[in-house]
Amino acid sequence: MSALLEVKNLKVHFPVRHGLVSRVKQFVKAVDDVSFHIAPGETLGLVGESGCGKTTLGGAIVRLIEPTAGSVLFEGADITRLKGAELRARRRRMQMIFQDPYGSLNPRMTVGEVVGEAIDIHRLADSPAARKQRIAGLLKSVGVDPPHEQRYPHEFSGGQRQRIGIARALAVEPKLIVCDEPVSALDVSVQAQIINLLQDLQAERRIAYLFIAHDLAVVEHISRRVMVMYLGKVVEMADARSLMESPKHPYTQALLSAVPVIGPDSRRQRIILPGDVPSPIHPPGGCPFHPRCPVAEPRCRTEVPILRELKAGHWAACHLAK
């Protein structure tokens, strides 16, 4: 199998410093031993609550965050070991779209400059005319009128800005885009436009997405496979449909039942999880989910469950899952 991206045992640990001499006493295990792959043109969804490490994982893949251990193979090359020009060349093929369309565009640059910057850095246009034409083409492909390239980000609505962020990511012809909550800051009616746009672009250009979101319905809609994270670990990974129809991990089951469903009869039986996500500095021993788990057994407190394949392509990290 030729994967576009293959992540092996990736760890990102942040030191917690204490005291006068800033001695490192503890680590936040934001991403702890995560492995997965993404095929060309595929969408892998990544779901989890705030603080589970999903954004850190996304950042570590494009090496905006330095991983502590493990490897990230992108088109066969280990991103974590590359330097300088080599890294830059590889990075051109992987891009990121951010959550906040207001914070991720430089307010002092026109839209043309925002999109053109990437073209300049990677020298993708050989004449000013070609550059201009390329910018116009990119803006058009994301549904922004090309004459608007003279305008500044503040003149656009949230949805339009997210389109500009997508155009910027597309400028360098990436094969992988890490989408970090790309629609959660947008209005409901605009969310659907952006999701459709991302799907159209994928169909046209065969781009793979790592689609990070906390909204399970959105993730299920756009992804072929879905990965669920809890406290830095992957607790379940499966085909989107099989995850929705028969979730194996109690955490996934609770998350799914907590999603409000539009409909007159939605006052159904729900699994309401007690408490909050524990602090990742002091994660619970054994299974990290056991203090909130409705079906925990004594051994869940001591034994760490490993991610095992329950049926073809459906993985879960739970002692009790069948």
Place this chain on the structure above:
Amino acid sequence: MPLLEIKNLKLEFGSGGAAVRAVDDVSLRVDAGETVCLVGESGCGKSVTALSIARLLPSPPARYAGGEVLLNGRDVLKMSRAELREIRGGVVSYVFQEPASSLNPVVCVGNQIKEALRLHKPAIRRETNRAQEARELAPSSFQEENGGRPAGSGMAGLKDRLMGRGLVGGALDSEVVRLLERVGIPAPESRIKNYPYQLSGGMQQRVMIAMALASRPQLLIADEPTTALDVSIQAQIIELLRELNQQLGMAILLITHNLGIVGEIADRVAVMYAGQIVELASATALLRRPRHPYTQALMDSVPKLGVGTRRLRAIPGTVPQLNALPSGCRFHPRCPKVQFDCSQHAPALVEAESKRWVRCPFWK
């Protein structure tokens, strides 16, 4: 007599030619013990409508251009400052979207809840005044109970005493614990001295709800109370609101953009678009069969669990700016069912079926 009756409310910002009408002729009723949801996208006027109920918008820039907001039959828009102070917290309490920015970061949560109690619960205040007298006779332990502030002298000290501040009245303390327990905070005694940053987002929102409950209001207005929270915490908070509604008989006006929440909690729903109510119905009827094209489009544009990856039906365009509203029906440029005269005539909100109002002549 309904608990809350908003009649033809018109609210403007700015003045003269530059004035924009953020709320245009909105009428809405909330009966005692009822849960009503106000749904819409950003900028549709749902939050300013909610803020008008206790007249919380500073005026200017806000200007009430007409209508009435009747709380227990009395018009809030005509109340004096003293009357407003009485209803704010007394009859109506608010819970806002961002608990972290609604709570005071330098006051521990116990004291923030006590403030609400002191202002609104005279019975407890009298008891604590007696406790204060007792303390003044033995002032040694008085100072450290004051949250780090010196139990000052002069004007500040006088004010503190009048407000009953810095006290550890036993009745007040036990009421705070009871409230925190009521909103589901585990080990409430140990949380009283916590500062907001020591609590998670869900816990902070519970503290906000405890503060709102302190004065036993008849109406709780929750403005996107779960939008900043994770899904599993959101479910907890919705469950709590439902419980409070059922057990205390407190009416709730919930403002949200999430139609999924409506089915979980609401008796009735009002959908707003560009400053107007476009559909008003019972939650079951609206969710089963939305009548207004905007409500329909809104429901279609949301991905649903377990439906697979069919293409989403997005609503084209964006929400109009209030200073550039389309002519005729405000939704017509984005409407999939637009007819030739939709841009000519502004439709009225008509009773399409019994207890069901729709602002579209083609609702059938």
